[in-house]
Amino acid sequence: MCGIASLWNAVDAPMVEKMMEALSHRGPDAEGMYIAPENRGVLGHRRLSIMDPEGGDQPIYNEDGGKVIVANGEIYNFPVLRRRLSSTHRFSTTSDSEAVLHLYEDRGARVVDELDGMFAFVIADGGDVYAARDAIGIKPLYYGEKDGGLVFSSELKAFPRGCANIKEFLPGSCYHSRQGFSTFYTVPELESREAPAEQYMKELRETLERAVTKRLMSDVPLGAFLSGGVDSSLIAALVRKHQEELHTFSVGVEGSRDLEAARLVARHLGTIHHEYLITEEEVKKRLPEIVYYLESFDQDLVRSAIPCYFTSRLAADYVKVILTGEGADELFGGYTYYKDIGDRKALHRELRRSVTSLHNINHQRVDRMTMAHSIEGRVPFLDLEMIRLGQLIPAEYKLTAGDPPVEKWILRKAFEDLLPPEIVWRTKEQFDEGSGTVDLLNRALDDLVGRRGDMEAYRSRHPEARLRSDEEACYFQLFMEAYEDPETMLASVGRWAHRPSRAA
Numbered sequence: 299m300c301g302i303a304s305l306w307n308a309v310d311a312p313m314v315e316k317m318m319e320a321l322s323h324r325g326p327d328a329e330g331m332y333i334a335p336e337n338r339g340v341l342g343h344r345r346l347s348i349m350d351p352e353g354g355d356q357p358i359y360n361e362d363g364g365k366v367i368v369a370n371g372e373i374y375n376f377p378v379l380r381r382r383l384s385s386t387h388r389f390s391t392t393s394d395s396e397a398v399l400h401l402y403e404d405r406g407a408r409v410v411d412e413l414d415g416m417f418a419f420v421i422a423d424g425g426d427v428y429a430a431r432d433a434i435g436i437k438p439l440y441y442g443e444k445d446g447g448l449v450f451s452s453e454l455k456a457f458p459r460g461c462a463n464i465k466e467f468l469p470g471s472c473y474h475s476r477q478g479f480s481t482f483y484t485v486p487e488l489e490s491r492e493a494p495a496e497q498y499m500k501e502l503r504e505t506l507e508r509a510v511t512k513r514l515m516s517d518v519p520l521g522a523f524l525s526g527g528v529d530s531s532l533i534a535a536l537v538r539k540h541q542e543e544l545h546t547f548s549v550g551v552e553g554s555r556d557l558e559a560a561r562l563v564a565r566h567l568g569t570i571h572h573e574y575l576i577t578e579e580e581v582k583k584r585l586p587e588i589v590y591y592l593e594s595f596d597q598d599l600v601r602s603a604i605p606c607y608f609t610s611r612l613a614a615d616y617v618k619v620i621l622t623g624e625g626a627d628e629l630f631g632g633y634t635y636y637k638d639i640g641d642r643k644a645l646h647r648e649l650r651r652s653v654t655s656l657h658n659i660n661h662q663r664v665d666r667m668t669m670a671h672s673i674e675g676r677v678p679f680l681d682l683e684m685i686r687l688g689q690l691i692p693a694e695y696k697l698t699a700g701d702p703p704v705e706k707w708i709l710r711k712a713f714e715d716l717l718p719p720e721i722v723w724r725t726k727e728q729f730d731e732g733s734g735t736v737d738l739l740n741r742a743l744d745d746l747v748g749r750r751g752d753m754e755a756y757r758s759r760h761p762e763a764r765l766r767s768d769e770e771a772c773y774f775q776l777f778m779e780a781y782e783d784p785e786t787m788l789a790s791v792g793r794w795a796h797r798p799s800r801a802a
Contacts, residue, residue: 303450305450307475323670326344327346347517349516353390367398369417373398379397415432426475433482438466455590510540523548524548528710529679534546534569547620548574563717576604586776589776594659599663625656625679642692695708756775764793
């Protein structure tokens with residue numbers, strides 16, 4: 299995983315260098331810069347070495363040096379692309395990013411049609427620039443304007459003072475300086491397909507196994523988050539089939555349900571398991587740092603980022619790549635508020651909408667918290683094949699009728715032989731709930747909010763922020779204190795509150 303900092307239609311290398319420094323956590327292993335001739339622009343890159351650690355530093359140049367790429371992410375079909383492209387192109391590295399550059403030479407702006415992975419990249423092509431972000435926004439990219447130039451960055455905090463119109467580069471979109479923006483992917487609007495549950499169980503198993511297997515591509519150590527819930531446990535079980543040794547990671551407060559469940563799964567799978575106990579004092583101490591890296595003050599997002607931050611910090615001592623269970627709730631009806639949607643067609647539409655909204659909430663949390671500790675997060679449930687299959691499976695197989703309803707029923711049934719039954723059928727809990735951080739955070743916030751004065755009055759002074767609680771007002775204060783120019787970032791902050799109700 300890496301950090302991109304680029305400027306086009308202007309040359310200001312010191313500015314780009316400063317941006318790169320702000321992204322150093324995304325790429326501590328190497329840095330590089332390309333200054334285009336004739337004052338066309340500057341491409342900057344900070345590298346976290348995953349593929350070809352020794353030879354894959356960026357920027358990467360094509361054979362004649364006329365095209366240059368800086369990229370963030372992983373291209374999972376890179377081996378197939380490389381074999382095909384090697385007949386007409388000369389590769390100088392074994393980095394998956396180089397395949398993107400040579401494919402761009404052949405396909406131009408349609409390069410994205412053949413990429414299977416998570417990515418954001420910028421390509422300098424003579425006097426033109428081309429940029430793209432992956433289909434559902436797993437990897438971040440933002441853009442803005444400064445002194446007539448176009449600025450790209452992996453994170454909002456890296457934009458220099460004076461940038462205007464900072465916006466999120468939308469998922470599934472690309473930009474060419476001559477052609478403007480275009481969309482190459484949207485989550486499909488498919489009607490569910492009637493078929494026996496057993497058929498879907500088979501398809502689910504085959505599709506998720508493929509999604510996990512392709513995400514094992516790495517030249518550095520790889521592990522898995524393990525909360526003890528069904529989603530992360532399934533991913534760990536599938537990874538374990540291919541790894542002789544697998545490191546798994548859990549956090550929580552002493553005696554939390556997640557820690558106990560994760561220990562059970564780790565024993566069942568035979569993983570090398572690591573855990574960390576979170577304390578109230580450490581949460582209070584680290585909360586400003588968490589908000590700084592997260593780039594959000596949304597109440598629900600910050601709460602879920604806290605255990606993710608500590609799990610990432612723990613994992614960074616052992617691995618550089620981590621697989622997570624992100625996306626299963628949105629595909630298969632895991633959140634509590636889904637149970638309040640009585641109409642199955644409405645539930646089907648809401649599940650699709652949930653997937654489309656992940657780019658600046660849950661994806662952002664996973665990306666920022668892993669990157670804060672210089673590790674790469676991968677999300678097998680959000681493989682495009684999985685998303686398509688999720689659209690076809692009828693809602694009644696996802697959230698079954700009953701008292702209480704069973705969420706993610708089809709997913710549990712498809713893999714119930716891989717895990718202990720008490721894990722397969724464990725009731726869904728949000729990461730912050732199962733880890734025990736809800737009660738801990740409530741106590742910590744009572745202290746933090748109390749020390750910050752009258753939050754109700756503060757909320758009334760900031761109606762534009764639509765702060766829902768004293769807690770969110772506290773996070774908003776931390777957000778405004780964290781950056782040199784926070785006002786320019788506000789328009790790009792994703793909010794869980796845009797959903798019909800809290801995803802509890």
